[in-house]
Amino acid sequence: MARSVQKIGTAITISGLATVFGFSALIMSAFKIISNFGTTTVITVGYSLMGAMLVMPAILKGISRFETDEEMHPLTR
Structure with missing residues (x-):
């Protein structure tokens, strides 16, 4: 989760500020x-x-607590 926010966060921030x-x-x-x-x-x-x-x-982190290991994507385990 932290890695995703770190990588995608820069793109979201730059595009949002440009807008x-x-x-x-x-x-x-x-x-x-x-x-x-x-x-x-x-x-x-x-x-x-x-x-x-x-x-x-925060919402995604809260939702992921309810998923079982079988439902999770292999990269997020």
Whole structure:
């Protein structure tokens, strides 16, 4: 589990931050609706990024406690 989060975590973090920075450019728009969309999207993607990095590994770890050895993938044993 730790190895998976370590390898995939970098890709998720970089892609999430790139998305946040991309949508943050909309915040400077003169059109109020576009600016609001940028703000909302930056907040939403930020929370999604935190959830992917903090909450999802904990959920997967909790679920894996209920699996038997036969049900587990050979690489996760």
